[in-house]
Amino acid sequence: MAAPEAPAVTIVGVVLPEVGLNVRDAPSVDDGAVQYVALRDEELELTGETTEIDGIVWHQLADGNWVQGQYLDISERVPEAMPEATPEATPEGTTPTIGVVLPEIGLNVRDAPSVADGAVQYVALQGEELILSGQTVEAEGATWYELEDGNWVQGQYLEMRP
Numbered sequence: 001m002a003a004p005e006a007p008a009v010t011i012v013g014v015v016l017p018e019v020g021l022n023v024r025d026a027p028s029v030d031d032g033a034v035q036y037v038a039l040r041d042e043e044l045e046l047t048g049e050t051t052e053i054d055g056i057v058w059h060q061l062a063d064g065n066w067v068q069g070q071y072l073d074i075s076e077r078v079p080e081a082m083p084e085a086t087p088e089a090t091p092e093g094t095t096p097t098i099g100v101v102l103p104e105i106g107l108n109v110r111d112a113p114s115v116a117d118g119a120v121q122y123v124a125l126q127g128e129e130l131i132l133s134g135q136t137v138e139a140e141g142a143t144w145y146e147l148e149d150g151n152w153v154q155g156q157y158l159e160m161r162p
Helices: none
Strands: 010-015 021-024 034-038 043-053 056-061 066-068 072-077 098-101 107-110 120-124 129-139 142-147 152-154 158-161
Touching: 034 107, 034 120
Parallel strands: none
Antiparallel strands: 010 043, 010 072, 021 034, 021 066, 043 056, 056 066, 098 129, 098 158, 107 120, 107 152, 129 142, 142 152
16 A cells, blocks of 8 residues: 655745845846746745856746745745635626725736735736726635636735725
8 A cells, every 4th residue: 555645845935025026037137037026925936946146046936937045035835725716706787896906016916816826927016907806715814806817816905996
């Protein structure tokens, strides 16, 4: 009888700077274009691949982008099961709710309601109005809102409008 498989360990880096952390497409301040900004305390999944350039250790993210290691608190975690979404249908004839992005540095829009498991699809700019589908999920201590395009954002970073 085979022993049960141990869950895979995930390497996670928690963003330390108050202003967030630039996530680049290459491990270089000069040659790597900023793809998005990870917010303070956000957990980034790391691949485990690193490279050192000019004394700076860069870590590759699961999405293929790179960040400077000195701005992360790095740890290993056993992933938790992702909660099932409980869709709440928007009744026909009602106006979808609008969420206005509050953070000055913008808001990461993810493909799943999870900082750990949801890959950033794009960054919504401060003041941008996002059309919400009406579906919400409670996960990772936050209320996540589904957007009309099927992606997800954390509600704490939105101002709700009818």
